[in-house]
Structures are given as structure tokens and as C-alpha cells.
Amino acid sequence: MKNLKPILYHFCRLLLGGLFVYAGVVKALDPTGFAGEIANYQILPYRLNFLVATTLPFVELLAGLLLVINCKVRSATLVIGGLNLVFMLALSSLLVRGLDIDCGCFRPGAHTSVQAALWRDAGLMVLAIVTFFGSDRRRA
Amino acid sequence: MSNRPTCLELCKLLRDAALIVLLATVAGAAINGRLLWQVWSGRTVISSESLPVGELLPMPVSLPELKSLPAGEVLLLDARGRDLYLQGHLPAARNLPWGEIETLLEAFRNEVPVDRSLVIYCSGYGCEDSFLLAQRLMVEGYADVRVFEGGLPEWQDAGLPVEEGQP
Structure with missing residues (x-):
């Protein structure tokens, strides 16, 4: 049982980090398309959609990279957890307003329902919590 | 629960988290500077x-x-x-x-x-x-x-x- 804990931690860290690196890269490659996907949420004004689309993928990418290389794990997990919380709030607002759009979570044009995206984010949150509390505080 | 951060550690974690966000935001804005300038000045976005x-x-x-x-x-x-x-x-x-x-x-x-x-x-x-x-x-x-x-x-x-x- 004692040996399982580090394995579980490294598995969650690498999975979470890898997913965020992937999400960051695909969105960073098409900032204009991603701005359109953010615009579909009808939350931000025109120019801010572009500002978020050009910066958010790099936050995902850097936080994901830090997890993958096992550096500043707790701070990077805090960033990822915070982003995930914002994503879940934005997705919930879609449900409340009855908007049925593609979530824009990963690859542009990939059609994931809002409910499926919320469940996926809840899973990512579990990974983030396991990673945060499983990490060695001296290496945080 | 020895892995729980203390108040001081949490402050340091939050500071580092803010630094990660700031660094990545600046990098993203710099790399996409041309696109952002085009949007802000109302110019064409399609390259x-x-x-x-x-x-x-x-x-x-x-x-x-x-x-x-x-x-x-x-x-x-x-x-x-x-x-x-x-x-x-x-x-x-x-x-x-x-x-x-x-x-x-x-x-x-x-x-x-x-x-x-x-x-x-x-x-x-x-x-x-x-x-x-x-x-x-x-x-x-x-x-x-x-x-x-x-x-x-x-x-x-x-x-x-x-x-x-x-x-």
C-alpha cells in the first residue's frame, strides 16, 4: 500500500500535465479559432476574447510542463485547479442559459457536449487534488 | 496529513502560482503581439x-x-x-x-x-x-x-x- 501512493501521484501528475500541455499546444496554434470558440460562450467582449485566446493556452502549457518535469508541482497544480474551476463555472453558465455549443476545451471543432465536458473537468479536478496532496512539499 | 501546507507555505504557493500565470500571459501576449495589435486597431485578422x-x-x-x-x-x-x-x-x-x-x-x-x-x-x-x-x-x-x-x-x-x- 505504501508503494502505491507514489505510483498514483506520478500517474496523476503526468496525466494532468500531459493533458494540459496538449490542450495548450493545440489552442496556441490557432488563436483566432480559439477566440471564436470563447466568443460562443457569450461572456466576454470581442477584444477580450482575443486576449484570453492568445494568453490562456500559454498558461495551460507552462503549468502542464511544470507538472511533467516535476518542478513547482503544487503551484502549477494550483494554477490548473483554478483554471479548471473557471472552466467548470463557464460550462455551468452554458447549461443555465441553455446554450449548446462546442466547449472548445481541446482540439477546435471537436464536438463535446457541455455535460461531458463538465464530467471531464470534474475528473481533472480529482487528478489535481491527488497531485497536490501527493506531492513532496519540499519540492513544491 | 503532514502534507497539508502551512499558512506561510500557502502564501508562497500562491505567489509562485501568480508568477506562472503572469509569465505565461506575458509570453502569450508577446508571441501573439501582431494579432493583438491587429484586433485592437480594428485591422484584418486573417493572415x-x-x-x-x-x-x-x-x-x-x-x-x-x-x-x-x-x-x-x-x-x-x-x-x-x-x-x-x-x-x-x-x-x-x-x-x-x-x-x-x-x-x-x-x-x-x-x-x-x-x-x-x-x-x-x-x-x-x-x-x-x-x-x-x-x-x-x-x-x-x-x-x-x-x-x-x-x-x-x-x-x-x-x-x-x-x-x-x-x-
């Missing part, structure tokens, strides 16, 4: 590399320029599909969906003289239909064809009125 080489390139028109044009000086064309057009479009804009250009072009040519100034828009955010329609109309002989790249989203965001249904 000319994504369009066929050797084709005619329409001139972009910014929102302030479009607003300053006297009413009726240009014919506004909405290149989006009919359903989207009916839901809301720029005042007095006429619908010429890029997807139906082959069937609608002849009637358009008979009705609109080639010396008429045209401004074409679609859904913004890199939507290419307005550019493709503009190029096609230039090939058809229309000399003054411009593209409002911000399209309906930028227009609406500026708090300007939108018409529903037919003009």
Missing part, C-alpha cells in the same frame, strides 16, 4: 498566407472607418448563411451567402453595378467567407471591395444596432 497566392486581396476596413462612411455610400454584404442573417445583421446589409454564391451571383450582378462600393463581413474570428466572397466579386469585375473583418461580433460589441429579418 494573407491562409488565402490562395496570386489572388486579388480585398482591402480591410476597420470599425471606425465603416462607421464614418455616409449612409448609402457602400453596399453592405453579409456573407453568412441565410438563417444567421435573419437572426441579426448590420443595418441595411444585404445577404449574399458564400455557400450559395453560384446560384445567387447572376441575379446579384444584374442588380448591382460593378462600380458600386462593397463592404463584406461575416462572423469575425478568422471567418474566411467574407474574404472568399470579396475575392470572387473582384474577379467578377467589382473594383471597390473591402472586408470588415471584425464582422457582426465587433459591431455588436461596440453597442451598435443590429437589424433582424429582411432590411
